[in-house]
Amino acid sequence: MRVADKLRHLTENLGVTFIFKASYDKANRTSASSFRGPGLEEGLGVLAAVRAKIGVPVLADVHTEAQAQAAAQVVDVLQIPAFLCRQTDLIVAAVESGKIVNIKKGQFLSPQEMGQVAAKAKAAGGNRLLLTERGTTFGYNNLVADMRSIPILRRLGFPVIFDATHSVQLPGAGGDKSSGQREFAPVLARAAMAAGADGVFVETHPKPEQALSDGPNMVPLGEMPKLLATLLRVQSAIR
Numbered sequence: 001m002r003v004a005d006k007l008r009h010l011t012e013n014l015g016v017t018f019i020f021k022a023s024y025d026k027a028n029r030t031s032a033s034s035f036r037g038p039g040l041e042e043g044l045g046v047l048a049a050v051r052a053k054i055g056v057p058v059l060a061d062v063h064t065e066a067q068a069q070a071a072a073q074v075v076d077v078l079q080i081p082a083f084l085c086r087q088t089d090l091i092v093a094a095v096e097s098g099k100i101v102n103i104k105k106g107q108f109l110s111p112q113e114m115g116q117v118a119a120k121a122k123a124a125g126g127n128r129l130l131l132t133e134r135g136t137t138f139g140y141n142n143l144v145a146d147m148r149s150i151p152i153l154r155r156l157g158f159p160v161i162f163d164a165t166h167s168v169q170l171p172g173a174g175g176d177k178s179s180g181q182r183e184f185a186p187v188l189a190r191a192a193m194a195a196g197a198d199g200v201f202v203e204t205h206p207k208p209e210q211a212l213s214d215g216p217n218m219v220p221l222g223e224m225p226k227l228l229a230t231l232l233r234v235q236s237a238i239r
Contacts, residue, residue, distance in 0.1 A: 003204065003221060004054045010225055014232060019077060020050055021059040021201070026213050028083055035212040040067060044074045051076075059102065065093035072097035082106045082134055082166075085117050095126035102130040104163065107137045107171075111149035118156045129158045132201060133192070135167035141179075143167055145188050150195040162192035163201040165217045180217025182208065186227050193234040200231060 004020045011018035024043020026036045037043055047058045057076035062068040068078055068090065078094045080087075082104040094101045101121060105114050114131060121129055131153045135143030145167040153160045167188050170179040189200050205211040208218035219227060 001050060001054065002206065004050045004056060006221060007204075007224065008054055008056050010228065014228055016228060016232070017199070019057045019059050020047075020054070021079070022047060022050070023061055023213070025061075025063070027061075027063045028081065037213075040070060044071060048074045062090065062094060065089055068093040068097055072099050076100065077102055077130070080104060085109070085114075088120055091117070091120050091126075092124040095121050095124040100128045100130065101126055102132055102161065104132040104134050105149070105153070107135060107143060110136075111146075111152040114153060115156055118158065130161055130199075131156060131158050132161040132163050133167070133197075134163035134201075135169070137171075141170050141172050143169060143171070145192070147191055147195040150192055150197050154196060154198075159198040160196070161199045161201050162189065162197040164189035164192065165201070165203040165214065165219060169214070169217045174216070178214070178216070180214070182217050182219060185217065185219055186223075186230070189227065189231055190234050193231050194238055196238070202227070 007018055024037050024040050047060060051058045059077035059079055060071050060075050061079045061081050062071050063084060071078055077100045078097060079102045080091060080094060083106060084090055085103055085106045103117055118129060133149045133153060135145045138144040150160055164185045168181045168184045172178060203214050203218045204221045204224055205218045206221045208215040208220055211218055
């Protein structure tokens, strides 16, 4: 509630469309002992409360067809996680819910290969799609964000979002958890806007070092005003 409310006020002042994202289940964790979240029922209840009380659209990941059906009763946007972006039945279930669907590009795919993913969604009747770039696996425990991906994905005819914080993740680099380089998230976000991205996906937390997931790559909440204002200036300059 605190994060959503602060970001709502910030984005309203900037004239930016804001969609709040949170996970009821972090299904893809490095270790089986890692915190996963409150679970489907409780987590969707929290998202419903954010939507009603803060007054913003909400987004959540779905990992199974059943989750897609359940989440569609609460959220405005269903998200296909990067590691599941080629799961045909999951994509079809998400699209058939009638919700906007955000498909994250797998770390193992080239941007060109996302054409087949988008084609699956379109064949199922999907025409309200977002495509999200989140970096590509590069050697061990590292990702690289190739900015050529932005215009390539845009050729598929859907808005392209750049995931600035997952792109600076260092998968498995923390032993039993992922690490990250949050200092580079603003750098990549600026580059993505200059390359033509339609929006950004940014993880944030009042105190990232206390976050139960993805803390090392999160942008501190207090730094979000400056970051978003800068991104708007970059977008304005290229347009």
